[in-house]
Amino acid sequence: MSASQVATLRWDGERLQLIDQRVLPMQTRYVACSSAGEVAAAIRDMVVRGAPAIGCAAAYGVALDARRLADTQTRGCTEALNETIEQLAASRPTAVNLAGALARMRMVLAASSGSDPAQVARRLLDEAHAIADEDVASNRRMGELGAALIPDGARVLTHCNAGALATAGHGTALGVIRSAVNAGKRVRVFADETRPFLQGARLTAWELQRDGIDVTLIADVAAGHLIARGEIDAVIVGADRIVANGDTANKIGTYPLAVLAHRHAIPFYVAAPVSTVDLTLPSGRHIPIEERDGEEVTGFGATRWAPAGIAVRNPVFDVTPAELISALITEHGVLAPVNERGIRRLLGG
């Protein structure tokens, strides 16, 4: 991760340090996690968010509990750690990277059967580091491949935060933009504020501003107007789960952007590591869509603006059908058109 970039998650030798994404950019503070339970709570409460970042955080959560158990027990750790993995897997339902990272931890655990607990703990920590390092490497590769799709002078709309803050570093959608800028292209980014959690207004705006990338904040509702007036050349977003036919779950509000991009014939790109792909589900309608507390919609932080007692629906992801995705940018290559055959080929590659 380059020096200029923010450390979303950081292993301090003893604990996992997570930058608190609930309070950025008003405050820059870290939350230290000493156990899997604390990591699961941090994921649930959105201290850490973004599909790749929560995968990495969960892996460190397993490593943390393995170290704790190694300090207190000499045997019987495997069962306890499998329970830890179940607990972490339940912390958020939509992103598949979480399940993928935990599957890797489970495999390391199974392969370490018979080893002493301290050795198991070391192996699990090594695997967590590997997952984080591979995430950054994937994002850099994805950035290089995706940058070719971004013309010099492009005005690019993004939604939510698919940046360094959503990953172990560099970012997915914002990684593509970063790589295009690093390659000398002039890129102007429009960032949707992304209600209700305001990842765009708080995190994307902050992250790009910090990197000196030209960024303009808009309300989510303004995207249609700008697209219709010809002021946007491409849309690029991340993903929380891509299923076998290419249908993609991402932050709520992504699907309307894909529909608008299609209507106005501008490309709609998804940038995500292949770990985001879930071949066990045939199409988007099978993806579980998390609904969160209505308090996220009735205000922000301590500020309330909706009348007390109002009913709220708060789905936090939606599904974009593959046919609306112009290209899928992964570390294995750029897929266009997006369909089941292509996705299986990418995963084989």
Add this chain to the structure above:
Amino acid sequence: MSASQVATLRWDGERLQLIDQRVLPMQTRYVACSSAGEVAAAIRDMVVRGAPAIGCAAAYGVALDARRLADTQTRGCTEALNETIEQLAASRPTAVNLAGALARMRMVLAASSGSDPAQVARRLLDEAHAIADEDVASNRRMGELGAALIPDGARVLTHCNAGALATAGHGTALGVIRSAVNAGKRVRVFADETRPFLQGARLTAWELQRDGIDVTLIADVAAGHLIARGEIDAVIVGADRIVANGDTANKIGTYPLAVLAHRHAIPFYVAAPVSTVDLTLPSGRHIPIEERDGEEVTGFGATRWAPAGIAVRNPVFDVTPAELISALITEHGVLAPVNERGIRRLLGG
């Protein structure tokens, strides 16, 4: 206006009382205006908003200055009042009802040429009362006509606030819903929160909750998901300006809803009085789109969440092309399909 309904604007015998829509529902307070300048400031600052309501408020603004002038001058009032009208007309650029109401005031003023200032002032106040009363009557008629389009059990999505608070009473889009409910239909309303000014979360939610109408608040970004999942049966909104070919300017975020409704084959209705029609413009691309201060997007009220110094675009209206509007509900009748011939027929009727 029924007793249960809120008084958006109220003539207290001396001043115009405006419910302060910047602080609802957290506070219910009125702002008293004693001059046209105060009314223009209230319109600019969004103490009063909603195309029909600002038309009515502006009419009272002219009446207020006419009374002030009558108290201090015995002649030369006409010129001063024409300047007052210009000043009020400039307060917000997109809604045409404002220009329409002021054109009526200008006609009364011209017809009163030679009368003594006190008599001119009385006539102008009578005209302001007439504009407000006609607005309520139009909304009730529109409600009756539009209610026929809302099936029993319908789940209806609305955007912004096209309710009693946007008019002199009853509302346009919410007037249709009110009339359907009053006719015994079960209607479930989904209200978009409507960033950045949060008219949906604050005003529509409050107004419908107060009337005992079933209302569920959602973030703007969630509309696409609910429509795609078949959880919305119709979309209904108000309008700020409808031009000759039927293209319609309304609150930013309306156009994406029309595109989504079209894609999922659910009706998209616009409810607006014929005073919203501007035949001088041939198509939507000629409508001036107001852009407001970026501060509306970087936070809400005293709460800030975007990083300091961030660039912002804040267009507050967008244009929905006529072909995406299933029907236009007016007090003169329901027009479907929406096209220039039909609009001219409505205005003639």
